[in-house]
Amino acid sequence: MAGRLQKTPDHPLTKPALADFKVGVENVIFSVDTDQNRLLVLVVMRHEAPYLGYWSLPGTLVRQGESLEDAAYRVLAEKIRVKNLYLEQLYTFGGPRRDPREAPHAFDVRYLSVSHFALVRFVEAELIAGGVSGIAWYPLAQVPQLAFDHNQILSYGYQRLRNKLAYSPIAFDVLPDTFTLGDLYQLYTTVLGESFSDYSNFRTRLLKWGFLQDTGRKTSRGAGRPASLYRFNAEAFEPLKDKPMVFI
Amino acid sequence: MAGRLQKTPDHPLTKPALADFKVGVENVIFSVDTDQNRLLVLVVMRHEAPYLGYWSLPGTLVRQGESLEDAAYRVLAEKIRVKNLYLEQLYTFGGPRRDPREAPHAFDVRYLSVSHFALVRFVEAELIAGGVSGIAWYPLAQVPQLAFDHNQILSYGYQRLRNKLAYSPIAFDVLPDTFTLGDLYQLYTTVLGESFSDYSNFRTRLLKWGFLQDTGRKTSRGAGRPASLYRFNAEAFEPLKDKPMVFI
């Protein structure tokens, strides 16, 4: 630990120089394509140096008077139109030399980036193809090399997605108002893989809690018995929210 | 979401004004006083405006060339001398109007704070009473009103402490090299409360994993049967580290 200290000599009468920062917000935006069983990430093509021509996570610099969360929502809204989503802060990357733009300037402006993680509803997410901009959903496994340290941020975000899905009710933020248990199960399998649980056990475990209410209505999609439509009951979930729950 | 956007008018030809930031690092430093069964937090007295005379979390502004983590270690080292500790990033607070210093300046410098969470070994932690500075361990329950939004940061840190303790082996970073299972149990009870588990079940659960090795040596502290001294075996833990473990 001693080795980490005092890189800038700290004489009693000279104040060490503080760094000046521009603060960026980067979003890891996930979406689940239930038709094709794919977990997708939103990436945008860079049209400026540095990393011109590279794919990157959608991001922006924070403006005057704007909160970090506001900035995160702004980036998102600039890229896709979506009504239902879950968003939270992920991690802050702030070491020196993260951004090549730091080098050329003499006055040492640092770029710090507060990453956020989002899950959006795929069917309603409409990409905004503004002008020349490239923007695309990439299946997670096929994401190419991204600009800056964005691959690292992405893997961090993927970890968080799996944790959140397993332990928090974020799935219901991104499912339609009413949904079948099959829909829910499929969402979980595309993110977590097939092997996390048997469908029938998944059913019973979830229904046992009592926050999924049967609407009485049914839906028929092609062959097979029609499925009951359920609704997430936020009031019934409220008392459970602090309990250690596994949505497996 | 639409309401969050475009606070700064964004005309096609005028770039919206970016905010300039100073970046601070705030530490929530916990320690467990096993003699008195108390969970303690480190706070320092402020000697400057704003919030002059208030207790606050130890913090600093990030210097040129310094990473966030380096800054966090520097603050810690300025306040206490300690060899064994666990430290990780907590959350980034960055809204406008967090810091009264933002108001007087015309050129809109914002203060962003990347909070960190640390757990240190109490017996070896020596407070550095530099000059007039007030610095103190406060029992968590008795922490007064702190400067800025530091009470919020603290409660965030306390949540993280309980989660980490329950699901990660951070206790071993802060226990002596060899320790008794009673020591370990006491650490857990002071942080999580008495009711999390029975001592004998705690024993068997932990020993079952196999990463605690009996040194063969015993220790006798006053009355009662002498306890075996155990050592945390990092190599034996390695293969388990990605498994979902509960240290309860």
Next chain:
DNA sequence: GCAAAAGTGTTCCGACTACACCCATGC
């Protein structure tokens, strides 16, 4: 011997696993 703390064993019970099986629909 007695109290105190460490350490072991046992019983009970709930929860999860892995299935087998029934139900309702399209074709």
Next chain:
DNA sequence: GCATGGGTGTAGTCGGAACACTTTTGC
């Protein structure tokens, strides 16, 4: 009827909770 997906039930098993009990020390 048969394939397909939805939904129910059950036997086996694992693990945690609770608690009784034994061991080893100080006094």
